[in-house]
Amino acid sequence: MTQVKEKERKLTIARAMAEAIAQEMRTDDKVFVMGEDIGELGGVFGNTRGLHEEFGSERVRDTPISETAFIGAAVGAASDGMKPVVELMFVDFFGVCFDAIYNMMAKNTYFSGGNVTVPMVLMTSTGGGYSDGGQHSQCVHATFAHLPGMKVVAPSNAYDAKGMMIAAIRDPNPVVFMFHKALQGMGWLGTEKEAIVHVPEAAYEVELGKAVVTRPGTDVTIVGITSGVHFGLKAARILEEQGVSAEVVDLRSLAPLDRDTVIESVKKTGRLIVVDEDYHSYGMTAEIIASVVEAGVPLKAAPQRVAYPDIPIPFARPMEQWALPSPEKIIAAFNKMKED
Amino acid sequence: MKPSQEQQVWMYRHMLISRFFEEAIEKIYMEGKTPAFNMANGPIPGEMHLSNGQEPCAVGVCAHLTAEDVVTSTHRPHHVAIAKGVDLKAMAAEIFGKKTGLSGGRGGHMHIFDANVNFSCSGIIGQSVGPAVGAALSRVMQKKSGVAVAYLGEGAANQGAFHEALNMAGVWNLPVVFVIEDNSWGISVSKRASTAIERNSDRAVSYGMPGEFIEGNDPVAIFDVVGEAIARARKGQGPTLIEIETSRLAGHFMGDGETYRPAGEKEALQKIDPIPVMKQRLMAEGILTDAADAAFIAEAHAKVDEAIQFARDSEYAAPEEAMEKVFV
Numbered sequence: 212m213t214q215v216k217e218k219e220r221k222l223t224i225a226r227a228m229a230e231a232i233a234q235e236m237r238t239d240d241k242v243f244v245m246g247e248d249i250g251e252l253g254g255v256f257g258n259t260r261g262l263h264e265e266f267g268s269e270r271v272r273d274t275p276i277s278e279t280a281f282i283g284a285a286v287g288a289a290s291d292g293m294k295p296v297v298e299l300m301f302v303d304f305f306g307v308c309f310d311a312i313y314n315m316m317a318k319n320t321y322f323s324g325g326n327v328t329v330p331m332v333l334m335t336s337t338g339g340g341y342s343d344g345g346q347h348s349q350c351v352h353a354t355f356a357h358l359p360g361m362k363v364v365a366p367s368n369a370y371d372a373k374g375m376m377i378a379a380i381r382d383p384n385p386v387v388f389m390f391h392k393a394l395q396g397m398g399w400l401g402t403e404k405e406a407i408v409h410v411p412e413a414a415y416e417v418e419l420g421k422a423v424v425t426r427p428g429t430d431v432t433i434v435g436i437t438s439g440v441h442f443g444l445k446a447a448r449i450l451e452e453q454g455v456s457a458e459v460v461d462l463r464s465l466a467p468l469d470r471d472t473v474i475e476s477v478k479k480t481g482r483l484i485v486v487d488e489d490y491h492s493y494g495m496t497a498e499i500i501a502s503v504v505e506a507g508v509p510l511k512a513a514p515q516r517v518a519y520p521d522i523p524i525p526f527a528r529p530m531e532q533w534a535l536p537s538p539e540k541i542i543a544a545f546n547k548m549k550e551d
Numbered sequence: 552m553k554p555s556q557e558q559q560v561w562m563y564r565h566m567l568i569s570r571f572f573e574e575a576i577e578k579i580y581m582e583g584k585t586p587a588f589n590m591a592n593g594p595i596p597g598e599m600h601l602s603n604g605q606e607p608c609a610v611g612v613c614a615h616l617t618a619e620d621v622v623t624s625t626h627r628p629h630h631v632a633i634a635k636g637v638d639l640k641a642m643a644a645e646i647f648g649k650k651t652g653l654s655g656g657r658g659g660h661m662h663i664f665d666a667n668v669n670f671s672c673s674g675i676i677g678q679s680v681g682p683a684v685g686a687a688l689s690r691v692m693q694k695k696s697g698v699a700v701a702y703l704g705e706g707a708a709n710q711g712a713f714h715e716a717l718n719m720a721g722v723w724n725l726p727v728v729f730v731i732e733d734n735s736w737g738i739s740v741s742k743r744a745s746t747a748i749e750r751n752s753d754r755a756v757s758y759g760m761p762g763e764f765i766e767g768n769d770p771v772a773i774f775d776v777v778g779e780a781i782a783r784a785r786k787g788q789g790p791t792l793i794e795i796e797t798s799r800l801a802g803h804f805m806g807d808g809e810t811y812r813p814a815g816e817k818e819a820l821q822k823i824d825p826i827p828v829m830k831q832r833l834m835a836e837g838i839l840t841d842a843a844d845a846a847f848i849a850e851a852h853a854k855v856d857e858a859i860q861f862a863r864d865s866e867y868a869a870p871e872e873a874m875e876k877v878f879v
Contacts, residue, residue: 283685287688
């Protein structure tokens with residue numbers, strides 16, 4: 212036991228991301244980082260900390276506040292043999308630069324019949340819960356995952372963050388890497404302690420497009436991604452006290468979407484609750500439920516979703532906390548299923 | 552920087568190929584679209600933006616480039632693609648949507664990609680500039696030779712992307728040349744009605760780079776000014792913004808009634824069609840003879856005919872191949 216403890220090396224998602232990028236930069240000189248305040252500052256959310264010190268301004272490149280230019284430039288550099296990792300500081304800012312993302316980054320491979328590749332990573336922060344208002348708190352998972360041509364992934368813990376970042380950098384396709392601010396391990400953003408886990412030092416990949424059963428159970432399947440997984444795990448513990456065995460599935464990737472893992476789980480439990488901090492309508496929750504229903508999985512109760520209401524994210528703390536998904540809402544959803 | 556006789560002839564020949572290609576496309580485009588014009592019909596469906604009149608912008612720039620240099624172009628890309636050396640047969644087949652096309656028919660006329668000569672374009676106004684800046688950055692970081700040229704229309708200079716990309720190219724002193732093809736119309740809105748200053752090239756001062764305006768739609772003048780800009784870029788002396796006065800002899804797209812044009816404008820432009828102007832210049836300077844001209848015309852027609860025939864003869868890919876090449 213003592214030995215195991217000595218080997219354990221708990222990292223935040225921020226540290227795990229920075230370590231993954233650094234390891235890839237050491238072995239592949241085509242990898243470079245670009246974005247706002249990602250240089251000496253180390254990224255507003257800490258995920259490029261230490262990179263500038265080790266690799267310098269040429270490869271860890273602060274940009275002007277010009278997302279259209281530097282994401283467009285990443286597309287051009289990626290197609291010319293480089294492997295850019297670029298940061299869109301808040302995903303909410305996609306409005307100013309979405310052409311570069313969904314009309315070029317995501318489509319150039321297809322438009323070229325696969326002759327031009329765009330091996331780049333667009334990392335971007337998501338999520339709220341700390342009263343940052345409606346332009347700095349969104350998830351917009353579905354907005355990205357809806358559009359073809361880019362992989363969209365979002366880890367819920369540091370182990371996956373490192374392995375998925377390495378996989379994303381090595382992927383010949385464009386990957387949007389979303390990281391939730393409250394899981395980032397920056398104390399000032401309300402850190403989720405369960406996201407801070409053991410991370411092996413050596414480089415490794417976590418395959419993109421693969422969900423994982425985070426907690427096995429038999430009575431109900433709770434599907435989530437990023438913060439939704441942690442809400443699900445907390446709900447599962449409360450349900451356990453009530454004698455209910457909840458299985459929690461962490462999607463990890465929105466595109467490609469691992470429907471099989473979800474379907475297998477629901478085949479076992481017969482009940483499905485989907486949790487998402489993104490908006491309720493037309494979102495991931497609907498996609499998961501539709502996929503299970505289309506697969507003809509026998510259900511013991513109507514599936515439920517716990518998602519963000521269809522409102523701009525409010526500032527006032529009581530309002531925002533009321534609107535967010537929570538373990539209590541998941542339990543209420545389960546209780547509703549019992550009534551069916 | 553004056554073009555050699557050989558370079559002038561190269562420019563003229565590629566202007567001919569480009570024009571004949573567009574004339575062939577124009578004719579075929581109308582197949583199946585009369586009497587009722589429906590964009591979805593005929594062997595070439597969809598929008599079609601012809602480059603007639605803008606050939607000098609293509610040849611005067613691309614005469615300085617080789618396959619390793621990167622060019623990003625616009626929704627009106629054929630003339631530039633031809634001057635950059637894009638495979639004409641594969642491009643024609645792409646415009647027809649055939650399996651033998653550059654992307655197997657997934658892109659179409661506004662999405663021409665030829666990795667062999669580092670050519671690409673985008674149908675989104677102003678989005679040619681970011682990738683060119685990135686390609687230039689890539690060459691610097693990889694310590695590889697080659698420069699990038701971004702083409703855009705005068706209307707695109709009013710997009711935010713233009714400001715962002717030029718500023719970043721200036722800050723990072725990158726080997727990129729921005730070439731504005733000023734045909735004075737953004738579909739139906741004139742440059743005067745849309746742009747606060749007369750010359751977009753004057754904006755270069757905001758980005759710490761030289762700005763040049765080239766009058767007259769003249770391949771030789773373009774060759775001269777662009778040559779200096781590309782030489783600077785190759786020497787690591789940074790980016791340049793160039794605006795070329797050119798003329799769009801066709802509509803914005805095929806089917807455009809062009810009712811917005813002032814009376815007589817088009818006739819006046821046709822009188823200064825750059826191809827006969829170039830021919831007369833070459834004749835006057837003794838660079839071109841009637842016999843050589845006839846040979847070049849025949850050569851250009853043959854190339855275009857071969858490409859068009861290839862496109863016509865090619866098969867469509869199976870519809871379900873649409874599902875492929877989203878990822879590699």
